[in-house]
Amino acid sequence: MERYTKTAIALHWLIALLIVAAFILGLVMTDIPGLTPTKLKYYSWHKWMGVTVLALAAGRLLWRLKEQPPELPASMTQSQKKAAEAGHWFLYFLMFAVPISGYLYTTAAGVPVVYLGLLKIPSLFDASPALKEILKPVHYWLNMLLAAVVIGHIAAALKHHFIDKDGLLKRMLP
Structure with missing residues (x-):
């Protein structure tokens, strides 16, 4: 079975690691009461991860538009193939929407x-308490949606590996 390129594999796993780390850090940092040095440090790290995910996702999208990914297994139905493609494009959308919404939320909060x-x-605009109140739940729910889609992506990969045994997961393993 044809594999993804080394570049695609590296970007996939690096972005995945950063998304998981940023998600966990986001949960941890928001649970810290008050405004502590640790909380501020975690917020900075969270933002850095978000900017990095955005940059790497842009690189991955450019690769994806230039390079054709390996064909899906012939054993997959057309509806499964369409669902897989839709799921991948939705992941791309969320890899952009989550960090952009975080940046906009931070900007609205007046924090560089x-x-x-x-x-x-x-900053694209001045601090805006009203916009901050709108963007906070937008960023949160986009993150929850991304977590759900990532879990679905992992579940599908594991199903293909352990149940279908069609080699799909091996195409993306380092």
Whole structure:
């Protein structure tokens, strides 16, 4: 069975690791009461991961538009193939929507995003308490949706590996 390129595999697993880490860190940091140095550090790390995911997702999308991915197994029905493709494009959408919504939420809160503590990402607008209240749940629910889609993606990969035994998962393993 044809495999993904080394670039695609590296981007896939790096983005996956960062998404999981940013998600867990987001849950941890928001549970810390008050405004502590640890909480501020975690918020910075969370933002850095989000910016990195956005940049890597852009690279992955450019790769995907340039390179044709390996064919899906012939054993998959047309509806399964269409669902897989739709799921992948939805993951791409969320890999952009989640960090962008986080950036917009942070901007609305009046807090700058300084990537790795070195590069200030310009704000598109001034702080807006009203917009902050709208963007906070948008960012939260986009994250929950991303978590659900990632879990579905993992479940589908495991089904193909252990039940269908069609080699689909092996195409993306390093």
